[in-house]
Amino acid sequence: MNFEPYPFEKLNTLLQGITPNSEYESSILTIGEPQFETPHFIQKALCNSAAQLRKYPKTAGEDELREAQREFVEKRFNVKLTDKEIIPTFGTREVLFNFPQFFLFDKKEPTIAFTNPFYQIYEGAAIASRAKSIYLNLTQENGFKPEIDEEKLSSCHLVILNSPNNPTTSTLSLEELSIWVKLALKYDFVLLNDECYSEIYTKNPTPSLLEASLHVGNSSFKNVLVINSISKRSSAPGLRSGFIAGDENILREYINYRTYIGCASPLPLQSAAAAAWREEEHVEEAREIYKKNFEAAREILEIEIPEATFYLWLRVPNALEFTKKLYKNYNVKVLPGEYLGRDDENGFNPGKDFIRIALVEDTQKIKSALKRIKECLS
Template sequence: MNPLLSRLQPYPFERLKQLFAGVTPNPEFPAISLGIGEPKHATPGFIKDALSANLGALAAYPATAGDLSLRTAFTDWLKTRYSLALDPATQVLPVNGSREALFSLAQTVVDPTASPQPVVMSPNPFYQIYEGAALLSGAMPYYVASVPARNFAVAWDSVPEAVWARTQLVFVCSPGNPTGAVMSLDEWKRLFDLSDRHGFVIAADECYSEIYFRDEPPLSGLEASVKLGRPDFRNLIALTSLSKRSNVPGLRSGFVAGDAAIIKKFLLYRTYHGSAMSGAVAAASIAAWGDESHVVDNRAQYRAKFAAVTPLLEPVLDVRLPDASFYLWAGIPEVWAGDDEAFARALYAQYNVTVLPGSYLARDTAHSANPGRGRIRMALVAETAECVEAAERIVRFVQSSPQGRG
């Protein structure tokens, strides 16, 4: 067996299952889960119609690169959303959801024969696929803390020059999971300057880009690249998905875009990896990328939900409205002494509300303590009434502390 598999850590939801083992939640309260970031809003009917109308495509092998109509749907959306002009033949590829592409991109980019061992860098906290992709590519993960005092901006300047010199791939997530922070143009400039100096590839995970709470939509890495005089997107690949934008997590559909030279190598890898998108899924995807009305409605639902929930929680938790995404990244009260696991377990036991301990989404490092410790992630994916009910229970739970600890 591949010995690198032994280096993988349990996924956060497996750890949560273990944390709750043996706990019987209070039967007075129906279960409410804020633990998993799975969209729960209704899938638009026109997307389902496009999928079912094209089931005949299941009788043919799909092309790994997708057909031109699919790739053009991607570039048309990039033109509408960001005023960017990309070549559908060379600068975009379909992927089976951003998770699959984040993993396989690392296998394409990283040279495991490099000496010293190559580095794959990510924010801390982070989406665990970044870590797994790094480990299974033969690289050493390196975690860079997000700074609460700077709206959870990643402290790139804290990384030693010797680490940058070994870095081959940097994962960024903007809007961030779990913090909801959006990278500024100045942050992108800093990262591009470092990439130019050291030659590493930037993988920009942008799957939450369409759920935002400010008037100005989040800046894409591709958009930043053009604004900063890099129209060729050198060493940059952006990844996005329909899962959150269009409420179709089961469709497993997204695309990557950026540096044509990397796209070419990624296509070669994917041809062998067997990552082609079904023709039926492609048809549904074209329909979804071509419509914005359902996206506006989806965003309005999240805005109303966060407007109802955040003020309830602000008096009892260290939390505020994020820039974007559908998470609240909340600090727990000092009485819990930073024990986010105990907080989550007691909340589940007493009020049957599931939240994810923040420490499960981050790591202790030689240069910083686990930045998720003492925080919880709440995914506001359920209907507004259910999220409000969960918030009200959390308020009651916190107000009963420390007596409520159990």
Template sequence: MARIDSLLRVDQLERIAVRIATKERAPTRAAEGIWETCSLEPPGDRVQAAHPHREMAVAAAVLGTARNRIRVRQLEQVDLPIADPKPRPRKGQIRTLGSKLKLQNPLIERKRPSGIGDNQTDMMDGADQRHRIPLGMEPAWTFAYTIPPTQDDPMNPDIGRLQPYPFERLAALKSGLIPPADRDHIALSIGEPKHPTPALVTDALIAHLHQLSVYPTTRGIPALRETIAAWLSKRFKLGSVDSTGTGALGIDPDTQILPVNGTREALFAFAQAVIDRSRDALVLMPNPFYQIYEGAAFLAGAQPRYLACDATNGFVPDFEAVDDATWRDCRLLYICSPGNPTGALLDHATYARLIALAHRHDFVIASDECYSELYLDEADPPLGLLQVSAAIGNAAFSRCIVFHSLSKRSNAPGLRSGFVAGDAELIRDFFAYRTYHGCAMPLPHQQASIAAWSDEAHVRENRRLYREKFDAVLEILGDALALAPPKAGFYLWPETPIPDTDFAARLFAEENLTVLPGRFLSRVVDGADPGMNRIRLALVPPLDECVDAAHRIRRCLERIQ
């Protein structure tokens, strides 16, 4: 018997779901099947889940409860059904599943599968249920919870909408697996740069540590904003700044630039400042995506709308397929070019169309460009939103905001330094928000950032190292996984010969190699999951480790085939 006295968090319900599905006897990764093989009906106050096995359907409904803005308070007694611990009978035998489900407040609908009694929908409020299920059948047990709203929860109910982070799901997938001890672990799962941070950055940081005694301002020091303005103007052909750094700036450092502590917090905070909670708002985003976009939408009281990025459209969203009603309800559009995890780039025509749509339908474009400086062709850097905006005559960058970071460009993820730039009115209001948010960048970090944005030599070397790793890995895996180098970024996004979660589990269990299953970065929409049966490989370790990892992947592929 489980006693629940307060609001259940998603992670608590996930643990319950794991116990339901596995009775704590199988690896935790078995629980992945609960929400991957069951269909949920979000959002709302009714969550439905279906699965051939009764206990899995209940587990999915419990899990779905936590993921769909439903507060599960006053669930005081729950006697959860568990998997039958007895050995599986031989074909033709009868298996009995026994369970009890007692929920004090929710109304539970149970629909029997065809072939077991009549097929009507019943209501039950705690009675024990036992059914004899022929082993060969595949019934579709369906359980739905309808949970009455509560009025006394002091927390923001939107917190309950947040989904488990990809690396939480990855940890669950690996739980219980024992990798071989005869080889070192290699992680290609996290996009954390491993190249050394340039000495010019660390030297500037150390030289200004005495400024820790000074409160920084939200707007940042003028020298930093001016350095960023010069970099933007030169890199994206704004104004008339030439290769020597001289000329007129194409962006105002005082009104159109704001330093931030890395793009992660800025991407999240921006949605809180721009979303109008008094109206139903959609936040459009690529799928797969950086999960901060989704979390930002949820906590701003908006509804995410996922735009598939699959191979049929070059791994960029098919914006032409978005109808006018969706654009009218859109308040914020997140785009990411170069894409994470695909490395795909948006072209000039797509940027121009999006800018026109933003003005026509009154929404804001938030362009995540943190991978913009990691491209393979030195003569062909990726376009940026502000660059196209200026080129088509939107020199004020109306409705356009870009996010840039030093984490990938300068191998400084721990510095937590980036900036937002664009529309002066949006920057003004975002600045007001951040004044209360209390997230000013420390002065030593600002000085180190000036050094980083002022130098391109270390960035070119960074790109050379990634090109070297792409070449080496593709030579080993290119034919085995039908891989081609991406346009930019440091990820590979190959298809897998077996389900992506199974492939990732085998790579860890058999080769001590961690990769990220694609479905952990995506959402199912209309029955389609653009991340399913793909994995993300982050080529961030040193060259020798990337080569070793590629050989391990190839060995695993040979065993599967």
């Protein structure tokens, strides 16, 4: 298998040999990892359940965690799932990598479509599945929303959307998601939405593909799946708690496949995750911090505040050179957008001339970094 280096490896190569300006405090705004302490009640739940380390965890997840996740979905999206319509996962990276391999294994000429730019695990899953990749380009001209080409979609077995989107910050409305559900039913492909940023919204709660499925009368979630994670919402990426939910006919076979993978979450992590999924106050507090960070960005960089995520997708002249200059002169690290995208059949990379900025620090640090970015731009 020939995998592309991860974006952060490419960034390290780009910045190799550059000595940053020591007059400024280092500011690393590259990775989507919240730089806030995991709430104490989650840490306490983890400590209190440490004795469970003596037991093997179930592949299907413990009842406590499954119930907490179903409660979250019902409370947040007004969607009531059965126990057969959800599977706890070890975060979402592993499921995004192994689910396509499971699902595409028996397909002749497997084909997967996903948004471009993208979370690189989508591409890795396609390579591991020996699948043809179709890019759904996200550009300024289309509002960073995937354009629909029914001829191409008709050949797909699996389509991965990512709304709210990393890195472009775009969000699909309920009606837009509903169109995609209808397409999945029309052309009989499985539609999976990566919803890991659903809880980091700035004003109105963002919709789920599960809601859209019900909206068009697809109450069995046929061909529809979503994934979600606790990493962003609870500042707890180390808990590795996620889930995949939707079409129970697909999940019934997928859970059998998962028994061979060996990625069941340790019981103490499951107990702590269950506590986190059930509690909303800490999520609201985190949203307020990110909102203040976006308000600072609007004031300093004069940009519009996105509907969701904690990123800025900023157009700059010559992103690679700008990234080097910003690091050298101002000690700020950002991620060039072209590292998150690929050239399409026409040689066009929709990430080119953009940088992704992760607003994952406290507001004071973010303001300092944004001012340096503005000075570098000018």
